[in-house]
Amino acid sequence: MNLVLFWSASFALLCFVLGMACATVRLVRGATAQDRVLALDTFYINGMLTMLAFGVRSGTSVYFDVALLIALFGFVGSTAMAKFLLRGEVIEP
Amino acid sequence: MNVDIPLWAGIPASILLIGGGLISLIGSLGLLRFKDFKSRIHAPTLGNTMGAVCVLLASILVFSSIQQRFVIHEILITLLLFITSPVTSMLLMRAAVYRARRQRGEFDTE
Numbered sequence: 001m002n003l004v005l006f007w008s009a010s011f012a013l014l015c016f017v018l019g020m021a022c023a024t025v026r027l028v029r030g031a032t033a034q035d036r037v038l039a040l041d042t043f044y045i046n047g048m049l050t051m052l053a054f055g056v057r058s059g060t061s062v063y064f065d066v067a068l069l070i071a072l073f074g075f076v077g078s079t080a081m082a083k084f085l086l087r088g089e090v091i092e093p
Numbered sequence: 094m095n096v097d098i099p100l101w102a103g104i105p106a107s108i109l110l111i112g113g114g115l116i117s118l119i120g121s122l123g124l125l126r127f128k129d130f131k132s133r134i135h136a137p138t139l140g141n142t143m144g145a146v147c148v149l150l151a152s153i154l155v156f157s158s159i160q161q162r163f164v165i166h167e168i169l170i171t172l173l174l175f176i177t178s179p180v181t182s183m184l185l186m187r188a189a190v191y192r193a194r195r196q197r198g199e200f201d202t203e
Contacts, residue, residue: 015114019121082184
């Protein structure tokens with residue numbers, strides 16, 4: 001059973017890495033600035049899922065903290081960038 | 094992984110991992126292939142919600158059977174994603190609408 005779980009976690013890792021590659025292509029090509037911010041949003045979500053799949057694959061719960069931090073800081077980053085695109089400043093007086 | 098995972102936890106966890114990976118990949122492919130921003134913003138929400146929930150459920154199953162007790166701290170990430178992902182999407186869409194109107198020159202007073 002462990003072997004099946006190991007290989008399905010490896011398959012999930014492959015899918016997430018391909019998703020990160022798609023987001024990278026959109027980040028480089030992106031027609032407008034908001035496309036690039038959306039690509040970065042997808043990129044951090046896929047990176048967080050990669051960390052969780054690593055945790056399932058290796059059986060340690062250390063990666064959970066990494067995933068939580070990536071989710072937190074990714075949200076802060078993409079919200080700040082979206083707010084910057086909206087008005088030109090992040091924190092309005 | 095030195096503890097043997099029972100069958101009732103291993104099979105659903107494997108199915109959830111494979112399904113979550115495929116759903117997230119489909120969402121990211123949609124981000125790559127759609128034509129304009131207003132249709133592109135729909136695609137990655139699939140990976141944000143369904144893919145994340147599938148992987149987190151698989152993680153809960155695996156760690157609960159490894160440690161022989163309920164491990165549900167992965168729900169924290171699910172809650173965080175469910176609260177924060179609509180906020181980001183809404184701000185991005187507002188920014189896109191505002192920038193499109195500014196490009197057409199509707200704000201001449203500025």
